[in-house]
Structures are given as C-alpha cells and as structure tokens.
Amino acid sequence: MELPFYISFRTFEKDYYDNLEKWFEHYDNASEIDFLKSQSELYRPYLCYNFSDNLLHTDAVIKVKNCFFPYFDNFGISFCIDYENGKQTKALKNGLNNRSEWKTITMMEYAQHILDKINTYFHKKGLDRSKENVQDYINHYEIISSNEQTGYCLNYEEHQKTIPFLKAFLPTYGCTADISLYRNFHFSMVRIAEFIDQKLKAVEAYEFSSFSILKSEAKITLHMRNHTFLTICN
Numbered sequence: 001m002e003l004p005f006y007i008s009f010r011t012f013e014k015d016y017y018d019n020l021e022k023w024f025e026h027y028d029n030a031s032e033i034d035f036l037k038s039q040s041e042l043y044r045p046y047l048c049y050n051f052s053d054n055l056l057h058t059d060a061v062i063k064v065k066n067c068f069f070p071y072f073d074n075f076g077i078s079f080c081i082d083y084e085n086g087k088q089t090k091a092l093k094n095g096l097n098n099r100s101e102w103k104t105i106t107m108m109e110y111a112q113h114i115l116d117k118i119n120t121y122f123h124k125k126g127l128d129r130s131k132e133n134v135q136d137y138i139n140h141y142e143i144i145s146s147n148e149q150t151g152y153c154l155n156y157e158e159h160q161k162t163i164p165f166l167k168a169f170l171p172t173y174g175c176t177a178d179i180s181l182y183r184n185f186h187f188s189m190v191r192i193a194e195f196i197d198q199k200l201k202a203v204e205a206y207e208f209s210s211f212s213i214l215k216s217e218a219k220i221t222l223h224m225r226n227h228t229f230l231t232i233c234n
Contacts, residue, residue, distance in 0.1 A: 001026040003042055005164035007181055009188040013195060033205045040196050040210050042164060046107070046189050049214040051222075056211055058189040062110050062162065065153045066103040100153065108182045110162065111169050113152055117143050119175050134173060138166045 001023060006012035023035045048059035105113075118137045122129040137143055145156050169181060197209035206212055 003038055003164075005042060005168040006192065007168050007185040007188060009191040009195070012188070012192050016195075033200070033203055033208070036196055036200050036203070036205070037208050040193070040200070040208060040213075043189060043192055043196070044210045044214065045161065046165070047193055047210055047214060049211070049218040051218065056190050056193055056214065058186050060107040060186060060189065061104050062107060063102050063104050064110070065100045065155070066151070067100040067147065067153045068150045103152075107162070107165060107169075107185075108177060108179070111166060111182075112177045114138065114144075114166060115170055115175065115177055117146065121146075129175075130173060132173075134170055135167065138170065139163055 003019065020032065020035055023030060046058060046060045047056050050057045115134065118134055119129055121143045122132055141156060144154055144159050147153050169185065170177065193210040197211050200206050200209045
C-alpha cells in the first residue's frame with residue numbers, strides 16, 4: 001500500500017485513522033506499529049536532529065550533481081554525457097571535458113527544476129501544457145535523465161526517493177511551484193514527526209521514532225568526525 005505524503009499537518013492528522021483503517025484492510029496481519037514505522041520512514045528524510053535544543057528540525061535538502069564546462073564558451077557545444085547511476089558513459093563532442101560538483105539545494109529548488117524539465121519536454125514535443133497533467137510526468141525516465149549543456153545532472157534511481165514529496169507538492173498544471181505550499185510543508189514536517197513519535201511512544205515502540213533514530217545517527221556522525229579530527233591531529 002502506498003501511503004499518501006502530506007504537506008499539511010492538519011490534513012495528516014485529520015486523515016490518520018482513515019489511512020490506518022485502509023492499512024489494516026490491505027495488510028491482514030499488520031499492526032499499528034507497522035503502520036507508524038512506515039509513516040515515520042516516509043517523513044524522516046526531511047528531518048534532522050539538532051544538538052543545541054535537543055529537538056527535530058526540518059531539513060528538506062537534496063544533493064545533486066551540478067555539471068558545467070569550465071574555461072570554455074558553452075555556445076554550440078553538444079552535451080552528450082550520460083550520468084545515469086553516477087557513471088560517465090558517453091563522450092562530449094568536440095573533445096571538451098565537462099566538470100561536475102555536488103551541490104546541496106532545497107526541495108523547493110528541486111521540485112521547481114523537475115517542473116521546468118517537464119514543461120520543457122512539453123514544449124519540445126509540441127504538447128499543450130494546459131491539457132497535460134504534470135503529475136503524469138513526474139517519474140518520466142526520458143525527462144528525468146535528460147541533461148542540458150550545463151546544469152543539474154539527475155540520477156534516476158535517486159530521484160525515486162523524492163516521488164512521494166513531488167506527488168504531493170507539484171501542481172497538476174502550470175510552470176511554478178507554490179512557495180506558500182512549501183512553507184506549509186516546511187513547518188509541518190516536525191509536527192507530523194512528533195505526532196507519529198507520540199503514537200509510537202504510546203504503543204511502547206519509541207525506538208522506531210524519528211527522534212530516537214535521528215538522534216542516534218547524529219551521535220554516530222559526531223563521534224566519527226571527532227575521531228577523524230583526533231587522528232589527523234595526532
């Protein structure tokens with residue numbers, strides 16, 4: 001069963017028991033803990049643990065490969081490098097080598113980039129964007145894997161992780177992502193996570209909570225950094 005991804009905490013809270021009932025109908029032997037674990041995993045990628053206040057914060061970012069051609073005028077250069085799965089499998093015409101660097105962008109920027117790619121595809125194919133449903137193209141392989149001369153080179157497999165968010169956030173029609181909707185998403189993530197965590201606590205399964213898992217991961221990361229630092233100093 002594909003759980004819906006919610007941008008709004010109020011809507012998430014209102015639909016909670018309806019979704020739980022559907023979960024039980026779909027999985028005969030499942031428990032509410034199973035449902036809560038799946039819910040928690042859905043929202044955890046957009047959260048982080050903050051040591052300073054011992055709380056969860058929204059951390060809605062994604063790393064993408066930013067491709068460019070340094071020291072050259074890009075005019076007239078044909079980009080024909082395939083970065084699928086992070087591997088370069090084709091050569092660049094005219095013998096010029098491209099460069100790339102990892103860049104961290106917000107999910108708002110990522111969503112707008114996907115929306116731009118979809119509308120560019122509509123234009124190239126001569127499709128009427130007022131009649132084409134954007135949602136039908138969110139996971140279109142040709143669109144997601146296509147690269148321009150410069151810009152973001154997306155990994156199709158990594159893109160799969162963003163599909164629930166994109167389905168909830170991107171408009172059905174149009175060229176612009178809704179900034180007010182994104183603000184709602186940004187403020188709702190922690191509230192949704194805390195709601196799920198409290199439910200997990202109530203059924204004595206708090207070890208599966210986002211707070212517990214992200215705090216543990218943050219401690220491990222901090223320990224590894226400190227260990228690396230001490231190793232270098234010594």
